[in-house]
Amino acid sequence: MKTSEVIEKEKKYLMSTYSRPPFVLDYGKGCYVWDKEGKKYLDLIGGIGSCLIGHGNKGLATVIQKQSQKMITPTNLYYSEPQVFLAEKLVKISGLGHVFFSNSGTEANECAIKLARKATKRSNIITVRFGFHGRTFGSLAGTWDEKYKKDFGPHVPGFTIVPENDLVAVENSITDQTAAVLIEPIQGEAGVKFFDKQYLHSLRDLCTKKGILLILDEVQSGNGRTGTFFAYQQYGILPDIVTVAKGLANGIPIGATIAKKELNFSQGLHGSTFGGNPLACSAALYVMNMVEKKNLMKNASIMGNYFVAQLRNIRSPFITEIRGMGLMIGVELTKEGKEIVQQCADQGLLINCAHKQTLRFLPSLIITKKEINKAIAILRKVLV
Ligand SMILES: Cc1ncc(COP(=O)(O)O)c(C=O)c1O
Known part of the structure; x- marks a missing residue:
């Protein structure tokens, strides 16, 4: 054509x-x-x-071809070997406890928001000005720019957006209903905007002190792009939950929500037909191995x-x-x-x-x- x-x-x-x-x-x-x-x-x-x-990677193409001939997905009704291997790798590299797999960045954030609400039994999420978290309703409610939100209301309630680099604003927004702060350590869609290192440290401390969760959205900054697998490793902080997607499988759709072990769903409470399928997970394993090896x-x-x-x-x-x-x-x-x-x-x-x-x-x-x-x-x- x-x-x-x-x-x-x-x-x-x-x-x-x-x-x-x-x-x-x-x-x-x-x-x-x-x-x-x-x-x-x-x-x-x-x-x-x-x-x-990179594009057109022959090794990755072979992995995808082999896995697709073997099985694309048994769905999450059944155990899957590539899924557990990838989860193990992500847990070890993140310093967190366990993983839920989905198919995109916005889904990874939806999972994080649901997990925070479930684990804390509180509903409010604080996000930060200029932040972008995706286009499904939960992630969209935490997204700042009105251009993505207009025409789609009413939005999911319980989200408060505060100015960037302003710890007092976060503190003043915390109520007995606050479950978590959701923030990109580097704001990508906003134009690659950075926070003060001290602000991120103080934010971590504040969340710990107030008993609320710190969720880092590393959908764009994760997967080794900044020089470490997660950008938070360069800031010397550990979130309670981190989300990744984009480059994890070099473009094969995948999202991952990685959380501390004590933050968990009960069976049947969250799920995905395609999330963590063997095709995406074996591609991601290959990509992570290449990132390490090369x-x-x-x-x-x-x-x-x-x-x-x-x-x-x-x-x-x-x-x-x-x-x-x-x-x-x-x-x-x-x-x-x-x-x-x-x-x-x-x-x-x-x-x-x-x-x-x-x-x-x-x-x-x-x-x-x-x-x-x-x-x-x-x-x-x-x-x-
Ligand atoms: C930081 C961040 N979070 C979430 C998303 C949404 O990811 P997806 O488009 O895979 O749903 C993006 C996409 O640009 C992003 O940059």
Whole structure:
């Protein structure tokens, strides 16, 4: 099919939820993707951070093929070996106690919210301004930006959104009905925004002191992207619950809610038909093994620092701030970034814009200096 035909069919047969550029991506290899016309792009958005070990990975394809021939899912009515192996790995790496598997980030957060309400027998969840937690009703209620929420009310009650980096605001919002604080340690959709380290420490202490749970949403910052498997490991705190998704299985849908052992459901109280299926879990196991074996967290850290240093050398009149941890990087602009994203795509570089004025980079953890240099050359052309 021609590009124009795909675009026509999309308009005709799909709901209008996405605004897409006028090309059709067809295949990928490593950090590169090609469209149907054969144009090659350096992909620095990597499936919004879900393409952890690169496109077209042959080893992963083999694992997926073998597992799909063996069995895609027995469903959660039955035990499954890849599921328990993956859970064991996530528990060991997180320092927490056990796991519930779902299929996406928003579901992982729904599970965390339900678990917090069930475990504390309290209903209120405090979230933070600019935070994004997903588009299903619970996660949406905790999401800040009205653009995602308007037209869908009434929203799930019991959510309070407080200003960022403001511990007093959290303290003042705590009532005898507060179950948890839900927060991204690094706010991704907000444009890669960081909290003060001291704030996150004090927040952990406050939650402990008040007997409420700290839930960290690491759907975007997790899976090794920041240089450690979870960003919280660099902040020296331990949550009661953490959620991950996106890159865990390199784009095969999966979400995981990892919690302290004492936080639990009773049988039948929560569930998912597809969550933790052997196909997704064996893919995730392969991805986690590759991240370890190829030292990709270290690479994320080294390449992230290199990328930020090169970005700082661009000296563009449009750049006001550059923020990053590992390969989660945001460049704050004086103007909307839409046009810049388009100009980069024209020159063969895929990036995206979060929160209108922030260019966001979430490349695969396998990225090299050579690829970063190539991206910088294009960005310099577009931004200076
Ligand atoms: C921090 C965070 N939480 C939750 C979500 C929702 O994830 P999903 O789109 O997989 O439902 C996202 C997606 O961007 C996210 O960045």
